[in-house]
Amino acid sequence: MSWFDTARFGMFIHWGIASVAGLELSWPLVGGLGALPQGTGVTISDYYAAAPRFNPTQLNAREIARLARRAGMQYAVLTAKHHDGFALFRSRAEGAFSIESISFPRDIVREFTDAFRAEGLHVGLYFSLCDWHHPDYPAFAEDDKPYRWGAWRRSSADAWQRYLHFMFTQIRELLTNYGSIDLIWFDGGWERTVEEWRARDLVEMIRSLQPNILINDRLPGFGDYETPEQAVPAHPPDRIWETCMTMNDSWGYNPSDSNYKSAIAIAHTLAEVAGKRGNLLLNVSPRADGSLPPEQIVRLDEIAGWMQRGAKPAIIDTTSGLEPWQFYGPSTRNGQCIYVHLLMKPYETVSIRGVQVRRVKSIRAVTAGGRELKFRKRITAADMLFNHDPMGTIEIEIPESAVDPVATVISVEIAPAPLPESGERFA
Numbered sequence: 001m002s003w004f005d006t007a008r009f010g011m012f013i014h015w016g017i018a019s020v021a022g023l024e025l026s027w028p029l030v031g032g033l034g035a036l037p038q039g040t041g042v043t044i045s046d047y048y049a050a051a052p053r054f055n056p057t058q059l060n061a062r063e064i065a066r067l068a069r070r071a072g073m074q075y076a077v078l079t080a081k082h083h084d085g086f087a088l089f090r091s092r093a094e095g096a097f098s099i100e101s102i103s104f105p106r107d108i109v110r111e112f113t114d115a116f117r118a119e120g121l122h123v124g125l126y127f128s129l130c131d132w133h134h135p136d137y138p139a140f141a142e143d144d145k146p147y148r149w150g151a152w153r154r155s156s157a158d159a160w161q162r163y164l165h166f167m168f169t170q171i172r173e174l175l176t177n178y179g180s181i182d183l184i185w186f187d188g189g190w191e192r193t194v195e196e197w198r199a200r201d202l203v204e205m206i207r208s209l210q211p212n213i214l215i216n217d218r219l220p221g222f223g224d225y226e227t228p229e230q231a232v233p234a235h236p237p238d239r240i241w242e243t244c245m246t247m248n249d250s251w252g253y254n255p256s257d258s259n260y261k262s263a264i265a266i267a268h269t270l271a272e273v274a275g276k277r278g279n280l281l282l283n284v285s286p287r288a289d290g291s292l293p294p295e296q297i298v299r300l301d302e303i304a305g306w307m308q309r310g311a312k313p314a315i316i317d318t319t320s321g322l323e324p325w326q327f328y329g330p331s332t333r334n335g336q337c338i339y340v341h342l343l344m345k346p347y348e349t350v351s352i353r354g355v356q357v358r359r360v361k362s363i364r365a366v367t368a369g370g371r372e373l374k375f376r377k378r379i380t381a382a383d384m385l386f387n388h389d390p391m392g393t394i395e396i397e398i399p400e401s402a403v404d405p406v407a408t409v410i411s412v413e414i415a416p417a418p419l420p421e422s423g424e425r426f427a
Helices: 044-048 061-070 108-118 157-176 199-209 263-275 294-315 381-386
Strands: 009-013 075-081 122-128 183-187 241-245 278-284 331-334 337-342 349-356 360-365 375-378 391-397 408-414
Touching (some): 009 122, 075 108, 075 183, 157 199, 263 278, 263 337, 337 349, 349 408, 360 375, 360 391
Parallel strands (some): 009 278
Antiparallel strands (some): 331 337, 349 391, 375 391
């Protein structure tokens, strides 16, 4: 199993020149997108006029990495280049539009990759296959508005070959100039086919440069894992998966978007995702100066507190726990320990069904200092008399003092064989 299979929690970082004007990334320049309620349209010239003013002198990548680590995150993905074509790295590819093109003297991608590695997190980079700025793509124009699915302009055959050379060069830069990269997160692939992207050649180049890298599923025809967006699937995909999600309604920094999810809602989503053997890639969006909005820091700090109270081992490095009929809520497992996540305030007791009740060693409220909880075992009379290792129900008492303000997590430790009877009464 790779590290990604059980990472469970990561940080998405959407950032670029759009933060100067407090806009969503890329989509405003093509007229907005219905799926992004705050992604209002602007003229193309106004969108790109922000580039010379992008001067994030307050960027402290190490502090953002520390916030991620304290919140229990295991990896981070930075938008090295979004659809607007602006690269946060010092690209030398011919025709590149990057921080090399403006006065900012620092290499943002290097600062992030170094900072997250220093905090022990895995490093990922987002790269948009489409480029609405590059003339050979071709660049998006005012006459192309509104953005229409399937109606995008196509370049000439010669221009497309020049663009592919440019794109391959930039990806090669990312995968050779910044040390070991754990995953590459493609996007923007919907405008061309597998053959047009030369996807197979691209994958071969990527794996030759970074043999252990993971590739998401947004390079048409390829991908190591699936990436549903902004929601938790009712039924998890058959293979490894990750859902990416915003804290409010915007991917980029948008000061007018105050529709934030609470830390409780985020933690509950994380528990549900972990219970379905997925990863949650939670987005943050730095401001133009490089600092994170206070609303996002507060939520990360609240999640960090919940993790530190005992939730972390119930999320990170876990697999799925119980079947839905066994416990009404998310559950995870780590070895012989089952974790149940109480996402609603319990009424006196909670029940776990279909377990080998004589193997239960202990039950604890891990988010309440690991305090031991009282429980009763319920099995049928026939099983009680004739079955040495019966299946039954555990009924757990949950006192008010054990209830966590974010999400109460209970651990159930299961022995590999039935334990000696201790005189419990069965009903």
